[in-house]
Amino acid sequence: MKHGFGVATRAVRIAVAASLALGVGASVANGARAAEPEKLTIMVGGMTKLIYLPARLTEQLGYFKAEGLDVELLSQPAGVDAENELLAGAVQAVVGFYDHSIDLQAKGKEVKAIVVFGQVPGEVEMVGSKAAGSIKSMADVKGKTLGVTGLGSSTSFLTQYLARLQGVASSQYTLLPVGADNSFIAAIKQERIDAGMTTEPTVSQLLKSGDARVLVDMRSVEGTRAALGGTYPASSLYVQSAWLDGHKDEAAKLARAFVRTLQYLHTHSADEIAAQMPKDYYGSDKQLYVSALKASLPMYTADGKMPADGPGTVLKVLGAFNPSVKGKHIDLSRTYTNDFVNQVK
Known part of the structure; x- marks a missing residue:
């Protein structure tokens, strides 16, 4: 009788363990589903240009994945083509020049820079x-x-x-x-x-x-001020304002990933950075790539924030000749936001 009771008890224990295992398995499966990275496509206005280095470097360092993002980078040699892809809804974001956000507002389209990579054009x-x-x-x-x-x-x-x-x-x-x-x-x-x-x-x-x-x-702040009269925030991550309103979580994750990369650029040598890049970026002359990179490092912001005098300089430049912008009222506060980079520790 005792023995029969022991068998029954063992059977109950096995059944309980099995159901617990199934429960754990189900919750792991649900967790895996919840943790599946969100797919975002970013168009870069020329992937191998050093002004847009943060895009590929962020991917190489694994910072997109660390934020739970599945990012596909596409390359388009001219920023204006990348902008058209964004407006058509074919991509969620563009790594291109901030000045497009001013030009587009003048044409009735709203896009916003959420991370600034370059404080000068490069x-x-x-x-x-x-x-x-x-x-x-x-x-x-x-x-x-x-x-x-x-x-x-x-x-x-x-x-x-x-x-x-x-x-x-x-x-x-x-x-x-x-x-x-x-x-x-x-x-x-x-x-x-x-x-x-x-x-x-x-x-x-x-x-x-x-x-x-x-x-x-x-390529430098001094050279840019001499040519344009101020800093000229250029390479940046920009998105459609309507998309941003509904995807603040994704925007915050992108900002964190890119600011980590900008911090990496300011704490590592040109040699260390070049070592992270695919070989086809520097081809047969790695030393030339390293020296070009070394000369370019000062142009990157350390925190992704918009330089205070930047938007005004860009507006002055565009307003001087661009018929779309000339004489138009542009609300610069709608062309960028520091909200997401400000959240990065």
Whole structure:
């Protein structure tokens, strides 16, 4: 009898253990479902440009996954094309220039920068070596062909402003969209453009090969202030304001991931940062990439916040020549927010 009772007790224990195991299994399964990363697609205006380095570096460091996000990065060589993808709803966010948020508000579209990567454009106006004799400054670009990544892109905004400052109207030269990286280098070498605006590491490649020289340098705060009269917040993460209203949790996670990356950029050497990047980013000349990166590190913000004098400078630049912005009332407070980066410890 005692033995029979023991068997029965064991059977009850096994049944209880099994049901507990099933319960734990179900809760683990539910937890796994709850922890599945949210899929977000971010369009980058030229993935290999150092101005947009934080996008790929955040992925390489695993910071998106650490926030429970499943982020797909897509590359589009011109920021204006990335902007169009955002407005069409094909992507949730763009890593591009902040100035698009001002330009778009003037056209009745609301987008907002939520993390600022670059306090300066990181752009350089390069003049082809063969044209350098006749182009000593932007005052000499009359009748010339100037390369930009795309028409309506930030490079075209800045090119037009720099020429205008020197008294040259946009009708007096030709803007030619030539993309970035290798396509920009080819345009200089083939003399399809006399000068053009590009970023690192393309600048260092052209200087090393001797195919171009620096005309206007906006890689540093000093150079940018000299050219534009103030800091010019540029590379940033921006989203549609309507999307932001319904996705504050995702925005906060993105802000945390990117601010961690910006902190990493300020606490690691160019060599350490380059070691995190895929080999195709620096190709056969890693040292050139490292030196270009070293020269670029001061342009990144340490906290993702909008520089206080930044929006006003950008508005001044766009308002000087951009017919969409000129004379329009722009509410700068609707073009960016520090709310999400302010929450990052």
